[in-house]
Amino acid sequence: MPRPLHATIHLDSMQHNLARARACAPQANVWAVVKANAYGHGLERGMRGFAQADGLALIETENALRLRELGWVKPILLLEGIFDTSDIPLLAEHNVNSTVHCIEQVKMLEYTQLYRPIDVHLKMNTGMNRLGFRPDEFAAAYQRLRAIPGIRNITLMTHFANADELEHPRLSIGEQVRRFRLGADGLPGERSLSNSGGVLHTAELVQELQSDWVRPGIMLYGGTPGGRSAKDYGLLPTMTLKSEIIGIQHIEPGDSVGYGSRFQADRTMTVGVVACGYADGYPRHAEHGTPVLVDGIRTTLVGRVSMDMMAVDLSPIANARVGSKVTLWGDGLPIDEVAQAAGTIGYELMCAVAPRVRVAEAPLGCDPVL
Numbered sequence: 001m002p003r004p005l006h007a008t009i010h011l012d013s014m015q016h017n018l019a020r021a022r023a024c025a026p027q028a029n030v031w032a033v034v035k036a037n038a039y040g041h042g043l044e045r046g047m048r049g050f051a052q053a054d055g056l057a058l059i060e061t062e063n064a065l066r067l068r069e070l071g072w073v074k075p076i077l078l079l080e081g082i083f084d085t086s087d088i089p090l091l092a093e094h095n096v097n098s099t100v101h102c103i104e105q106v107k108m109l110e111y112t113q114l115y116r117p118i119d120v121h122l123k124m125n126t127g128m129n130r131l132g133f134r135p136d137e138f139a140a141a142y143q144r145l146r147a148i149p150g151i152r153n154i155t156l157m158t159h160f161a162n163a164d165e166l167e168h169p170r171l172s173i174g175e176q177v178r179r180f181r182l183g184a185d186g187l188p189g190e191r192s193l194s195n196s197g198g199v200l201h202t203a204e205l206v207q208e209l210q211s212d213w214v215r216p217g218i219m220l221y222g223g224t225p226g227g228r229s230a231k232d233y234g235l236l237p238t239m240t241l242k243s244e245i246i247g248i249q250h251i252e253p254g255d256s257v258g259y260g261s262r263f264q265a266d267r268t269m270t271v272g273v274v275a276c277g278y279a280d281g282y283p284r285h286a287e288h289g290t291p292v293l294v295d296g297i298r299t300t301l302v303g304r305v306s307m308d309m310m311a312v313d314l315s316p317i318a319n320a321r322v323g324s325k326v327t328l329w330g331d332g333l334p335i336d337e338v339a340q341a342a343g344t345i346g347y348e349l350m351c352a353v354a355p356r357v358r359v360a361e362a363p364l365g366c367d368p369v370l
């Protein structure tokens with residue numbers, strides 16, 4: 001029998017969350033972001049779950065080509081652009097749209113004869129200071145690209161550093177939009193602004209966030225970029241990580257649990273051992289108190305997460321036994337809540353699910369609960 005740990009992917013929740021993104025930004029086309037193996041869900045499942053998106057965005061050229069092989073015919077965007085001139089013929093041949101964020105990429109395009117036209121996203125650094133041209137360099141970069149025969153559409157893009165907050169004291173969305181408008185002033189082309197945070201704030205920032213394209217990622221997977229819960233936004237979990245209790249220990253006051261004996265019982269208690277550890281992608285730094293469901297009842301982690309197992313407090317679960325079902329996150333337990341207790345973000349948990357975890361798809365038509 002296989003080990004009981006498995007991830008279930010809810011394709012209909014992916015579709016539902018995409019519809020939520022569209023409802024937030026009805027004027028915009030949607031790039032569904034499927035980088036990092038569709039945030040751990042599998043690239044092919046990302047393609048099927050987001051079949052209604054206007055395009056798919058990711059990082060690697062080889063994965064762009066894989067999407068084409070899998071039958072994706074709509075646009076594809078490379079979020080970091082090309083890494084080498086050898087990528088350029090692939091863009092043209094497979095009709096892949098590339099980000100251009102630095103002068104080295106402009107030069108690679110200038111030196112390469114393009115036999116078919118390509119579309120590019122020219123990226124502006126409006127304060128995130130990761131990728132992109134400064135606002136005062138932007139128009140010059142645009143003109144150099146425009147002069148390259150074979151470059152067709154140039155979309156103007158930027159990325160928000162703090163889209164999960166409306167008014168970040170160091171760098172607000174409004175300030176980034178102001179810089180973007182200044183740098184892109186008078187340049188023709190569509191605009192591509194918001195990640196999930198921006199999309200979720202579109203209602204509050206309608207004036208600022210007039211964008212032809214939006215690029216949601218985490219919200220499509222039922223996670224939120226900030227402190228608010230997915231439920232507040234009507235998003236559904238798309239990945240449920242489940243396992244079972246494989247051992248039970250009855251312990252006395254003073255007994256400790258796990259490596260480092262970090263947890264010490266102050267009462268008689270029953271502890272369940274779950275088949276899931278940090279080698280499966282569950283965060284090792286998750287603290288005592290991190291929520292877990294056993295037979296649908298909420299309880300907590302005790303002691304340190306080990307490589308293949310973790311321990312949970314079975315006190316609240318009357319009939320717990322070997323074989324009781326355990327939910328680590330997803331259906332009934334928001335991934336953001338687990339992430340917060342573990343000092344990280346839902347993004348990291350989804351992306352970290354290890355290859356050894358079996359993945360199955362939920363039957364269509366049975367939505368998980370919030």
Ligand SMILES: *Cc1c(COP(=O)(O)O)cnc(C)c1O
Binds near residue numbers: 159
């Ligand atoms: C990852 C990424 C996104 C999606 O971000 P989320 O916070 O997951 O919505 C959008 N745009 C770019 C450029 C990205 O790298």
